[in-house]
Amino acid sequence: MENKEKKQTRRKFFFKTATAAIGAISTAGIVTQSCKKKVEEGETVSLLSPDGTLVEVDKANISMAKMPAQGKEARAGIPNKKFVMVIDLARCRNARKCVTNCQKMHDLEPGDEWIKVFLMQDSNDTAPYWFPKPCFHCNQPPCVKVCPVGATYKRTDGLVLVDNERCIGCKFCMTACPYSSRVFQWKDPVHENQADHDYSPETSVPHKVGTVGKCDFCPDMARMGKLPTCVTGCPNGVIFFGDKNEDIVTNGTESFRFSELVYERAGYHFMAELGTEPNVYYLPPVDRLFDYKTGFKTLTNEQKEFYKKSIVKKH
Amino acid sequence: MDLDQKSTRTLNYFVPQMVTISKSGILQLSILILFIMGGFYALYIQIVDGHIVTGMRDNVVWGLYIANFIFFIGISYAGALISGILHLLRVEWRHPIIRIAEIITIISTIIGPAYILLCMGRLDRLHHLVLYGRIQSPIIWDVLAISTYLIGSIIFLYLATIRDLAALRDYPFKSKWRHTLYKFFAVNFNGNSKQNRYLERGLNIMSAIIIPLAVLVHSVLAWIFGMTLRPGWHSTIFAPYFVVAAVFSGTGVLIIALWVFRKYYHLESYITKIHFNYLGIILMILGALYAYFTFSEYLTSWYGSETWEMEVLYKLFDPHEYWWWFFFAAIVGVVVPILVILIPQFRSINSITAVSVIAVFALWVKRYLIIIPTLETPLLPLQDMRPEYIHYTPTAIEWLLTFAGVAMFCFLFFLFSKFLPIVSVVKGEEGTNYAELRKTVMQRIIKRT
Numbered sequence: 001m002e003n004k005e006k007k008q009t010r011r012k013f014f015f016k017t018a019t020a021a022i023g024a025i026s027t028a029g030i031v032t033q034s035c036k037k038k039v040e041e042g043e044t045v046s047l048l049s050p051d052g053t054l055v056e057v058d059k060a061n062i063s064m065a066k067m068p069a070q071g072k073e074a075r076a077g078i079p080n081k082k083f084v085m086v087i088d089l090a091r092c093r094n095a096r097k098c099v100t101n102c103q104k105m106h107d108l109e110p111g112d113e114w115i116k117v118f119l120m121q122d123s124n125d126t127a128p129y130w131f132p133k134p135c136f137h138c139n140q141p142p143c144v145k146v147c148p149v150g151a152t153y154k155r156t157d158g159l160v161l162v163d164n165e166r167c168i169g170c171k172f173c174m175t176a177c178p179y180s181s182r183v184f185q186w187k188d189p190v191h192e193n194q195a196d197h198d199y200s201p202e203t204s205v206p207h208k209v210g211t212v213g214k215c216d217f218c219p220d221m222a223r224m225g226k227l228p229t230c231v232t233g234c235p236n237g238v239i240f241f242g243d244k245n246e247d248i249v250t251n252g253t254e255s256f257r258f259s260e261l262v263y264e265r266a267g268y269h270f271m272a273e274l275g276t277e278p279n280v281y282y283l284p285p286v287d288r289l290f291d292y293k294t295g296f297k298t299l300t301n302e303q304k305e306f307y308k309k310s311i312v313k314k315h
Numbered sequence: 316m317d318l319d320q321k322s323t324r325t326l327n328y329f330v331p332q333m334v335t336i337s338k339s340g341i342l343q344l345s346i347l348i349l350f351i352m353g354g355f356y357a358l359y360i361q362i363v364d365g366h367i368v369t370g371m372r373d374n375v376v377w378g379l380y381i382a383n384f385i386f387f388i389g390i391s392y393a394g395a396l397i398s399g400i401l402h403l404l405r406v407e408w409r410h411p412i413i414r415i416a417e418i419i420t421i422i423s424t425i426i427g428p429a430y431i432l433l434c435m436g437r438l439d440r441l442h443h444l445v446l447y448g449r450i451q452s453p454i455i456w457d458v459l460a461i462s463t464y465l466i467g468s469i470i471f472l473y474l475a476t477i478r479d480l481a482a483l484r485d486y487p488f489k490s491k492w493r494h495t496l497y498k499f500f501a502v503n504f505n506g507n508s509k510q511n512r513y514l515e516r517g518l519n520i521m522s523a524i525i526i527p528l529a530v531l532v533h534s535v536l537a538w539i540f541g542m543t544l545r546p547g548w549h550s551t552i553f554a555p556y557f558v559v560a561a562v563f564s565g566t567g568v569l570i571i572a573l574w575v576f577r578k579y580y581h582l583e584s585y586i587t588k589i590h591f592n593y594l595g596i597i598l599m600i601l602g603a604l605y606a607y608f609t610f611s612e613y614l615t616s617w618y619g620s621e622t623w624e625m626e627v628l629y630k631l632f633d634p635h636e637y638w639w640w641f642f643f644a645a646i647v648g649v650v651v652p653i654l655v656i657l658i659p660q661f662r663s664i665n666s667i668t669a670v671s672v673i674a675v676f677a678l679w680v681k682r683y684l685i686i687i688p689t690l691e692t693p694l695l696p697l698q699d700m701r702p703e704y705i706h707y708t709p710t711a712i713e714w715l716l717t718f719a720g721v722a723m724f725c726f727l728f729f730l731f732s733k734f735l736p737i738v739s740v741v742k743g744e745e746g747t748n749y750a751e752l753r754k755t756v757m758q759r760i761i762k763r764t
Contacts, residue, residue, distance in 0.1 A: 175543050
């Protein structure tokens with residue numbers, strides 16, 4: 001088990017650790033369960049830590065990890081939450097760490113991106129800018145409206161998730177989504193990296209052929225009190241994630257009051273005229289940290305040409 | 316059932332063709348079956364390897380299959396609308412063509428939805444539509460509308476066929492199974508006045524029901540596209556536009572089918588130039604109506620010149636992209652049929668059939684042009700390094716299944732013609748009834764005055 005770990009994703013690692021912890025509790029700590037008393041201090045169990053070493057942990061400090069929700073719970077949403085994302089366009093230099101982190105966590109094929117970074121230019125006179133785009137988790141989601149079987153649904157915490165065990169693959173949601181957020185599983189998924197746990201719409205893995213997938217705002221991480229992987233992966237703190245009810249967003253190092261941030265920095269919705277009411281806000285690319293050309297550094301020549309061609313309007 | 320002389324003659328003409336098959340017929344049939352087998356092979360590959368074998372990718376998620384779906388549902392209008400309207404209007408010349416029209420309807424309403432199934436990623440979860448169906452989704456509207464339409468068309472065809480089934484039941488066939496079959500379906504019809512009255516009433520009701528139902532089916536189909544926020548689709552005239560395009564192509568296919576059967580079964584005495592002329596004029600009027608909708612649709616989006624609408628328009632008008640296809644579909648496919656039919660000197664059975672072929676092809680291309688350019692124009696820039704994600708090219712698998720659908724259409728038509736005379740044998744009595752009714756009413760009025 002240990003020598004395989006190099007390949008494993010962070011997520012799988014967590015589950016391995018959690019399983020080990022549960023196993024330890026159920027075997028060594030039966031006393032705990034049967035007596036239903038507070039565990040005495042001093043008793044320890046061996047656990048596998050995230051960095052791969054065995055550690056002795058006091059049993060009193062062990063609590064069950066929150067697994068990603070299944071079934072009804074995964075459709076209902078995390079109570080009293082209203083997830084929101086703020087993306088600061090002034091900080092993005094197309095480092096693409098959000099993309100690769102997301103692909104790693106969700107075991108996506110190289111070309112399939114649940115968060116994409118576009119090179120945008122609003123008019124010929126204005127400067128181009130990099131534009132990271134996850135799923136907007138709209139409050140009026142056109143994809144949810146058109147789904148014939150309710151495989152994609154809106155939750156109380158604002159998330160729009162896909163249940164790929166119910167999806168019939170009609171792709172209507174993909175034509176209905178105006179933001180190209182959805183990715184179809186055209187062939188049998190490669191299973192090498194996938195966590196060997198049950199599927200949950202909250203983790204979106206393992207994928208299933210002939211169904212639709214998309215950015216899920218990592219609610220499984222939220223249940224553990226962690227940030228989505230695109231947020232933690234970003235070296236420039238571009239993406240802020242938080243809870244509208246608590247009125248706080250953070251990129252891991254800085255935190256802001258959500259309402260103040262979007263108010264003071266003129267936060268806006270992308271294509272607000274479509275009436276979809278996204279839960280992703282953008283801060284305009286003013287006082288930028290990087291010239292947009294810095295974003296080409298990570299790209300191949302071919303990619304550079306491609307990006308340049310695609311932003312210039314021919315007409 | 317007692318038959319008049321003319322009906323007996325017709326029956327005697329058709330029955331030998333129903334029970335035998337010529338050598339060239341066997342050859343043609345085996346070619347059709349070959350194409351159908353090709354389709355099944357392609358389907359097998361698609362099921363085993365997944366939809367990766369098609370040209371569809373994340374932007375163009377619907378391709379040839381959906382174009383074929385709209386096309387087949389479109390030509391199903393031949394029977395539903397044409398025969399329904401002709402029946403209600405008591406048009407005398409409809410009798411030799413109405414059966415063919417209704418058969419077209421049923422076959423294409425079966426083949427059309429098969430293409431939706433081909434487009435579905437998870438065929439094994441089809442039952443989810445029943446388990447978790449949501450009435451908010453236009454796909455559920457479509458499922459409901461098309462299944463109702465299919466059932467309605469079958470009832471309509473069946474009612475219009477009962478008289479012939481009764482005549483066939485009484486015909487001295489050699490094979491016993493035919494007797495049993497016709498006896499079962501003829502439901503003891505013997506042509507007495509009471510049965511005839513009920514049958515007429517049923518036919519009237521069904522033809523009145525089938526017309527709005529047919530309109531609804533294609534409207535719902537158009538709404539699948541119209542309800543999305545996509546350039547080129549999000550249009551209020553989409554439903555009537557689709558309906559008109561559908562009747563246009565349906566009439567075209569009906570004319571082609573008449574021509575084929577006339578040649579194949581030597582029906583020159585039944586299907587005459589009059590039928591081609593009348594249907595040609597209907598085709599011309601529908602063509603003009605369709606041209607008007609096309610013009611209105613593209614003029615509006617061009618004049619308003621919203622960014623994304625313009626993107627789609629530029630694709631359609633770009634000679635390197637879709638211009639020649641668009642030119643054929645929206646201009647050649649409409650202007651040529653209208654001109655040829657409009658000028659009496661050009662009007663002949665062959666020329667009307669030829670322009671129908673052009674119109675039907677043009678309409679198929681138009682369906683393709685409705686789906687693909689819009690899907691190739693997402694609102695966010697197409698910055699994907701994978702070329703197949705930017706431009707859609709149908710693969711051999713998709714073409715095989717397309718041809719298999721056309722072959723299946725011909726094959727089922729052939730099967731039908733072996734069980735039923737493709738021209739209705741026993742004429743209903745409603746024509747004379749109405750003449751008499753009019754006479755008696757007139758007499759009463761005269762008496763009173």
